[in-house]
Amino acid sequence: MIVSSLLFAVMGVCVKKGSLAFTSAELVFWRGIISMVVIGLLARAQGVSLKTRHGKLHASRSLVGGFSMGTWFYCMAAVPLAGAMTLNYLSSVWVALFLVGAGFVAYLGGGRESEGRMLLGQLALLATVVAGFSGVVMILRPSADPQSLIPTLSGLLSGLLAAFAYLQVVALSRVGEPEIRVVFYYAVASAVLGALWMLFTGISEWHWSNAIWLLLIGFCSAFAQLSLTRAYGSARSHVETLVVANLQYFGILFAVMFGMWFLGEQIDALGWTGIAIVIGSSVAATLIRDRMFPKAPVEEH
DSSP: OHHHHHHHHHHHHHHHHHTTTSOHHHHHHHHHHHHHHHHHHHHHHHTOOOOOSOHHHHHHHHHHHHHHHHHHHHHHHHSOHHHHHHHHTTHHHHHHHHHHHHHHHHHHTTOGGGSHHHHHHHHHHHHHHHHHHHHHHHHHOGGGOGGGHHHHHHHHHHHHHHHHHHHHHHHHHHTTOOHHHHHHHHHHHHHHHHHHHHHHHOOOOOOGGGHHHHHHHHHHHHHHHHHHHHHHHHOOSHHHHHHHHHHTTHHHHHHHHHHHHHSOOOOOHHHHHHHHHHHHHHHHHHHHHHHHSTTSOOOOO
16 A cells, blocks of 8 residues: 555656646546556456446446546646645545535434434544644645635545545445456546547647656556555455555655655645644544444545
């Protein structure tokens, strides 16, 4: 999982660099194309068929995931890398917010889910939601730079869509779809959405010296997904799965370091405090959600 987090952070640096020469639409398109080739070759080598009987579920998950990636790439082009990564990792907090909403609906309906320990769990999840978004405000402080407001909102939308995609992955896992097939169709959808987006944004002037960023984005993304899959597959117990899930937040720390080393970004004490709060609230949301819904799988990127 740490390798996966590292690769996602490297991908973020490449997106920042690539955005100087290409539009976000082009980055999404090439990310999808390259990942599709890599995952497709791996599926063939492993003998995993890419045919599916659950096309509608894949289409729904892949489209939502593709839009999540597009808004995230747009955010990364304009917001400091650490902030953009943090917004995307808020998917755990968004899922917690969904569960709080579901609990409130159950409470209004007088359902048993609103009683006792479940109600306490809902309140604890609500606390993680409030803490998580407070941390985001401390990191990004959009009022300090009005021009970053729209990219920041785009990043928040990315995390929200990632949470919806997670809920759809739950449905795919319940019908027995292999992870590699899910990732493949996600890459296909990214390529298609990127191509459609390019119809409106146009195609940038091509320079081969800039193509390295496209290749790195595609390869880092593909191998980060594969590392993520292997990490969860190697977990031999429920506790190990939770540990793996929470190791993903190393990605925020990697993004902070890479932003400082390669992009000249600086984070003050308030920003560091916000990062700590976001990581803490996300970990807490994962643990609380696991106690309330132990059979639900964890998020992916």
